[in-house]
Structure formats: structure tokens, C-alpha cells
Amino acid sequence: MTGALASRALAALFWGTVAVIYLPIGIMAVFSFSAARYQILPIPEYTTEWYGRVFTDGQYTAGFVNSVLLAGSVSLVATLIGFACAYSLVNARFPGKAAFTFLILAPLAVPLLLVGIALRIWTTMLGLQPSLPLAGVGQVLYVLPLAVLNLRNRIAQLPKSHEEAAWALGASRLRAIVDVILPACRASLIATFILCFTFAFDEFVIAYFLTNFSVTLPIKIWTTLVTGFDPTINALGTMVFIFSLSLGVTAQWLLMRKVR
């Protein structure tokens, strides 16, 4: 229904857009191997020095450790809370269910900046100091909708009969969840955890608002960028890109595999 010519024009538009999206990332990767401090073409000499610097500069490694710890805790909490919430959304009736679902998904439709600023103002009023755990709470708000949506879809797919069989055999409701529902959701739980981790690991605005001194990797990258250029960032950016990409691919693969 689309003519050959039109189809070719559409293909050109698609691949052109993709090329534009990937262009800067490719350039960043190429220059991460350039010995010159600035972008000079042709590249005078190739080196892996900047990659070495990322690991020897204590601030980047400390930022990475902070980010992994923060994103790990955030994803764990979001996956657990998300699972409990998703189970009840699928299986229980309670007044205000529609309003509650709306509230849970609301952070998707609110700029992260607002989540961060409101939380900062609120916690200042409560007398709490900005800290990494506080940033963690903010990031849970950000990834929880994703966790709930993913897990709700999975739990809704499960045949009710399995759980009912467990009840018939005398299992309590919680026991049935642990023995029947949780194993059936394993791939989705892991995928949800990884997906939340990917988003929390890269999250910048909320962490920037809610911390003072404990710096995550995105904040460290940010301060380096706005205070002056450091070619180490090329190498770091390339590594972060590949790291996030592999996490995303793994999560998507786990989510798609379960469909079959």
C-alpha cells in the first residue's frame, strides 16, 4: 500500500534519523581513543590513556560505587514495593482503586525537576539534611511506575488456577504468593530490577537536588562538564553508554522472552 518510491524515501528518513541520533555517540567513542586533549582531525595518535585515567581518578571510581549502591537499593526497594502493589492491583478490590492507580503512575507525567524540587522543599521544612538516602527515596518515586506496570502485566497473565490450587492444598495466601506467584514472575522481577537500575543509575536531576556532598557518577560527570573540559569524560561517557545499553538489552530480552 506504500509505493516503492515512497517506501524508499521513508527508509531514508528512518536511517537518517538513526544516523543523527548515533553520530555524537560515535564521535565521542572515536575521540576517547585520541591522544590529543582536544578534538583534532586527523587524530594524531591513538591511546587508551583516558580509559586508564577513569580508573585511577578516585573521584570517578567513588562516584561509580556510590551510583551502584544507590541504584541497587533504589531498584530493590522499587521492585519489592512494586510487586506488592501490582499483586493487589490485579487481585484485590478496594475503594479508590482508580485514583490510586492514577497516583502511582503520576510521576511519569511530572518532570523529574518538580519531583526533586518539591521533595527538597518538603524535606527542608521537615528539617532533614540532603543526603544519598534522601535522593534514593526520590528515585524510587521515579522508577516505581515502571516496576508496577511491568509486574502488573505479568501477574495479570498468570492463570488464577495455580494459586487456587495452592489454596486448596492448604497454603495461606502469603504462602501461595511466595511459592507460586514469585517463581512464576522471576524473569519479570529480574528484568524490572535491571530496568529500574538502568534508570536510577543514570538519574541526575533528583540526585543533584537532594544531595550535598555524596556525589553519584552522573553528578560527578555534570560538575566536570560545567567547570571545564576533561578528555577523560569521552572515555567515561563511552563506558557508561555501553554499560547502560547492555543493562537495557538484558532487561528487554528477559521481558520479551517471557512472552513466548
Add this chain to the structure above:
Amino acid sequence: MSRQPVANLWQGILPALVLMAGFFLLPILYTLGLSLTTEGATGLSLDNYHRFLAETTLTDALLRSLILAISVVVIATVLAWPLAWYLAFCVTERRRVLMLFILVAPFWTSFTIRAFSWQMVLADSGIVGTGLRWVVGPDTAFGFLYSLPASIFGLGLFGIMLVTLMVYSSMVTIDRRLIEANAVLGGTGWTAFREVVLPLALPGWIIGAALTFIVAVGDYAVPTLLGGGLRPVLAQVMLSVLKGTYDLPMAATLASVLVLVILLCVAPLLLLVRGTRLQS
């Protein structure tokens, strides 16, 4: 059927409810309320909003945010149609998954890193500027980086991906027989688009536009790295108030203005979605 050990296990929502109420709903309501108070005075007033309107640096920032977000939405919503059409109707199912993945994958990584990589490309010393000097002449200044169009460009790419994804999701669910029927009845590709695809994909398009607007109007990283600090958008002003002068009521007012802008621009879009759903 077997008896349920606990009739209705609604308690699973409690942790999420406590978290959302205590750290999302209340903070936002408190922030909105704070914008209506003045330090040292009791009672509610619109003083902060008068201060906001009297300060041209602030109203200019709001204006820039609006221009930025609206331009991004326009670019993204126009380009999304041909891109989604191509993915939904011109590609085999196997390749489609791969191509969707290629389109979406870069956006899993941080906004900051992507904005930074664009900064390198768009700078006068970057590859585009160098190429331009090589082609046009050594005195050509590219001068694109640190401008509003550079921010529009950076966020536009994100918007294109998002709206394409949303329109595509609506398009793939369309029953192919409707389009075939159109062809049998003598319709062309264009009438298939206008009569069948457009009305059915419209809700996805509108939701994509709304989400893109929200991200573009509230983003901080791209306007700072690509737009620069001389002509800030609302998000940049908000951050400098919060981290610089520490004027919490003013920060709350700017945040409330952002909420108002989003409500005013997105609510009509969502009403439109309801309208199109009711029609079909």
C-alpha cells in the same frame, strides 16, 4: 471453587501508598501552598506571583521554556508519522523489533552524556563547525551551540523517538484487513492513512505529544549544556534560586508556574484523547 484464605489482599498497596503520599503528593501540595505565602506575613497572598511577573529575567525564562517545549513537540509530532508508518507497514515483523530497538536504545543512557556528546559535535571547534569552515571559508562562525535552537535540536531527537514509539504502538494494533478493504475499494496509500490509520493512531500521537511537552518544558540538563547559561529556561532559573539565593518561596512559585503551564497545555490534549476515544 476453593476458599480464599484471605478475602481481599489489598494491603499490598500500603507501602506504595505511604511512599507516594508522603514523598510525592504532600511535597507537591506543600510546594504549591508555599508559593502562596510570604515570609514574615500570615495568610495567603499572590505576592510571589507578582514578584515573578515583575521580574523580566523570570518571565523571559518562562517564555523560552514555552518556545522550547512547543517547538520540540511540533518537530516530534510531525516527524513521528512517517517514521511510525515506515516501522508499522513497510518492514517485516522480524526486522521491526530490531529497528525499534536501534531507535530506542540510545535513550536508555543518561541525558547528560548524550547532551555532552552533542556539545562536542555542535561546538564551533566540533566536527560540524570544522566542516562548515572547510566548505564555506575559514571565517565562518557556526555559532549554533549555546542557543535556544541547539536545545530544541537536542530535545527534539528525544521527542521524535518518544512520539514515534507511541504512534507506532497504536498503528501496529490496527487490523490490517481495514487497510486491505480500503485498497479493495479503490483507496490509495493516502486515503488509507487519512481514513483508517490517522483516526486510530491519534490517541497514541496525542499522548506522545503530551509526554514530550512535559519532558521538554521541565528539562534542565539539555538547556544548560546546549542552550548555555546566558539565556536560561525556567528549569535553570529554578535551580539557581534553589541552590543559589535559597529563596524557597520563590523556588516554590517557579515550580508552581511549571505545574500550571503543564496543566494548561496537557489537560486539553488529554481531553482530546477522551474525545477521540468516545467517537470511535
